[in-house]
Amino acid sequence: MRLSRYPINTMKETPAEAEVVSHQLMLRAGLVRRLAAGLYSWLPLGLRVLQKVERIIREEMNRAGALELVMPVVQPAELWQESGRWTEYGPELLRIKDRHERDFVAGPTHEEVITDIARRELQSYRQLPVNFYQIQTKFRDEVRPRFGVMRAREFIMKDAYSFHLDEASLQSGYRTMYDTYTRIFTRTGLTFRAVRADSGAIGGDVSQEFHVLAASGEDAIAFSDADDYAANLEAAVAAPPAQARPAPQQALRKVPTPGARTIAELARFLQVDPARCVKTLIVEGAEQQVVALVLRGDHELNAPKAQRLEGVASPLRMASAERVLQATGTEPGYVGLVGLKCRVYADHSALALADFVCGANEKDTHLTGVNWERDVTGAAAADLRSVVEGDPSPTGKGRLKIVRGIEVGHIFQLGRKYSEPMKALVLDEAGRETALYMGCYGIGVTRIVAAAIEQNHDERGIIWPAPIAPFQVVLVALNLQKSARVREVSDRLYAELTAAGIEVLYDDRDARPGVKFADAELLGIPHRLVVADRGLDAGRLEYRQRRDSASTEFPADGALAFMRARLGT
RNA sequence: CGGAGCGUGGCGCAGUCUGGUAGCGCACUUGCAUGGGGUGCAAGGGGUCCCGAGUUCAAAUCUCGGCGCUCCGACCA
Numbered sequence: 336m337r338l339s340r341y342p343i344n345t346m347k348e349t350p351a352e353a354e355v356v357s358h359q360l361m362l363r364a365g366l367v368r369r370l371a372a373g374l375y376s377w378l379p380l381g382l383r384v385l386q387k388v389e390r391i392i393r394e395e396m397n398r399a400g401a402l403e404l405v406m407p408v409v410q411p412a413e414l415w416q417e418s419g420r421w422t423e424y425g426p427e428l429l430r431i432k433d434r435h436e437r438d439f440v441a442g443p444t445h446e447e448v449i450t451d452i453a454r455r456e457l458q459s460y461r462q463l464p465v466n467f468y469q470i471q472t473k474f475r476d477e478v479r480p481r482f483g484v485m486r487a488r489e490f491i492m493k494d495a496y497s498f499h500l501d502e503a504s505l506q507s508g509y510r511t512m513y514d515t516y517t518r519i520f521t522r523t524g525l526t527f528r529a530v531r532a533d534s535g536a537i538g539g540d541v542s543q544e545f546h547v548l549a550a551s552g553e554d555a556i557a558f559s560d561a562d563d564y565a566a567n568l569e570a571a572v573a574a575p576p577a578q579a580r581p582a583p584q585q586a587l588r589k590v591p592t593p594g595a596r597t598i599a600e601l602a603r604f605l606q607v608d609p610a611r612c613v614k615t616l617i618v619e620g621a622e623q624q625v626v627a628l629v630l631r632g633d634h635e636l637n638a639p640k641a642q643r644l645e646g647v648a649s650p651l652r653m654a655s656a657e658r659v660l661q662a663t664g665t666e667p668g669y670v671g672l673v674g675l676k677c678r679v680y681a682d683h684s685a686l687a688l689a690d691f692v693c694g695a696n697e698k699d700t701h702l703t704g705v706n707w708e709r710d711v712t713g714a715a716a717a718d719l720r721s722v723v724e725g726d727p728s729p730t731g732k733g734r735l736k737i738v739r740g741i742e743v744g745h746i747f748q749l750g751r752k753y754s755e756p757m758k759a760l761v762l763d764e765a766g767r768e769t770a771l772y773m774g775c776y777g778i779g780v781t782r783i784v785a786a787a788i789e790q791n792h793d794e795r796g797i798i799w800p801a802p803i804a805p806f807q808v809v810l811v812a813l814n815l816q817k818s819a820r821v822r823e824v825s826d827r828l829y830a831e832l833t834a835a836g837i838e839v840l841y842d843d844r845d846a847r848p849g850v851k852f853a854d855a856e857l858l859g860i861p862h863r864l865v866v867a868d869r870g871l872d873a874g875r876l877e878y879r880q881r882r883d884s885a886s887t888e889f890p891a892d893g894a895l896a897f898m899r900a901r902l903g904t
Numbered sequence: 905c906g907g908a909g910c911g912u913g914g915c916g917c918a919g920u921c922u923g924g925u926a927g928c929g930c931a932c933u934u935g936c937a938u939g940g941g942g943u944g945c946a947a948g949g950g951g952u953c954c955c956g957a958g959u960u961c962a963a964a965u966c967u968c969g970g971c972g973c974u975c976c977g978a979c980c981a
Contacts (some may be wrong), residue, residue, distance in 0.1 A: 344914080477981090478905080486981090849941035851942095854942070877940095
């Protein structure tokens with residue numbers, strides 16, 4: 336591609352709307368343009384990256400035996416009513432009416448449509464297992480779209496759905512997709528990690544996420560330094576402490592603690608370690624009563640874990656100050672365990688404490704020397720907290736480390752969640768009707784592009800991993816307007832490399848060298864060739880990789896062979 | 905949905921408090937010079953100052969209403 340015929344519009348200044356570096360660079364490099372909140376156009380250069388990613392996905396899905404199809408973006412409401420999600424999905428589901436006032440949705444996902452296809456097309460166990468996928472636009476009416484294409488309302492997703500006769504087949508299909516995803520993300524050249532997304536079924540691979548590791552990631556993931564345990568922080572299991580609880584030493588004592596509402600204030604006031612304090616959080620219960628959740632002072636409540644507990648409202652809601660007063664007789668900040676009437680869940684590590692500090696259910700007052708059994712009874716043990724760096728791995732091997740990631744893939748075993756209400760049945764070997772088992776597997780295609788930039792950039796711009804770079808080589812011709820020799824050599828080189836199947840972005844603009852170098856680096860093309868009189872005098876060209884800080888020279892004659900060697904083709 | 909902020913050529917901003925000819929930098933066009941790291945000089949083109957109503961001799965500026973966008977939080981994946 337000749338840059339003189341390619342209307343790129345690079346920007347020196349960062350548009351004010353862009354907060355994260357991938358969004359800034361995508362705008363500055365002219366990959367995307369915003370049309371409205373969460374809606375982006377992909378300009379030619381950005382589309383090339385997107386298509387590289389899609390190609391890798393397609394090749395690996397096909398290799399795994401999945402079958403590509405395309406389903407409509409606009410879907411009839413009836414299907415969503417049938418699955419129950421017309422009412423369950425909430426305002427993220429964009430509902431639209433056609434000219435006859437009939438209800439439709441702009442598809443945020445396609446379980447309903449694919450299940451409808453499955454129940455029509457699949458009649459026999461002989462047709463199973465089967466996996467259908469598509470690469471297609473989704474619409475989710477996000478409350479707050481942000482970070483450019485990272486959390487857009489309209490985005491491209493690869494979604495796949497597998498159908499099986501039984502659970503064993505589902506698990507095997509799920510493992511195949513796990514392996515396929517691993518190959519896909521490996522091939523994109525990104526550093527990633529597969530993590531457990533759900534701890535509900537112990538040891539079961541019911542749902543896993545694939546994260547591109549980047550400091551700016553929205554998710555925290557925990558992994559063991561000694562084995563392959565890795566989980567989203569939301570789902571990471573905090574192992575109960577190994578040591579038994581020490582015997583009580585101190586007597587229960589009430590102490591005045593004026594103004595000490597937070598654990599930090601309390602610890603400072605009493606000169607005790609926050610890890611020897613206990614915090615009692617009052618949350619709304621599933622019915623009328625509130626529920627108390629007890630954590631060690633230095634630990635954080637994990638909402639997904641808490642809202643799974645019996646009797647706790649889901650989604651989790653903290654009780655209002657009035658409700659706290661009503662239930663405990665005091666205000667938040669002084670709530671404690673002794674004499675507490677409501678249902679109590681205590682985190683394992685809080686339960687392991689002896690002689691600890693907690694609120695006295697009385698303003699400006701706490702208790703010290705509190706002990707389980709002796710002073711407090713009836714607390715149920717639970718895993719309530721988020722793990723922290725250095726916690727023992729729940730597998731028993733190693734300690735947990737925490738890094739940040741961007742979720743780019745998610746695989747689920749759905750079981751019969753859709754097939755039963757939507758009556759997707761086949762006949763088994765014995766001629767009996769049986770509901771299909773189903774798995775679903777998503778990849779955020781547009782998000783991968785942003786994640787790639789988050790993970791690979793420097794102060795000059797993008798540094799594309801080679802497999803998804805829009806072009807392999809940028810050919811920078813210096814002063815070609817004046818130098819017939821430079822123009823001739825560059826034109827010839829461009830033609831030669833292009834004919835050899837190499838994707839070359841040829842900067843043949845009448846621009847100063849500095850402009851061309853700066854743009855080449857902003858655009859992040861992995862390999863750069865420079866043609867200039869200075870080198871040609873010695874019969875040489877110049878080569879440099881995007882990550883390198885210095886160039887090397889090589890004989891101009893052998894350019895094609897030289898580049899082939901660099902590209903490994 | 906709660907809180908905060910911002911809407912002025914394509915982009916980044918000043919001007920608004922204190923009403924009086926719509927500006928600067930980048931980008932764009934043309935010319936000359938320059939030609940290895942966003943070059944210099946000169947001449948240009950391009951703006952319903954988000955929209956509507958009001959106040960006023962006069963509104964980018966003041967008042968009211970609306971719309972859009974961004975950030976933080978909540979929510980969601």
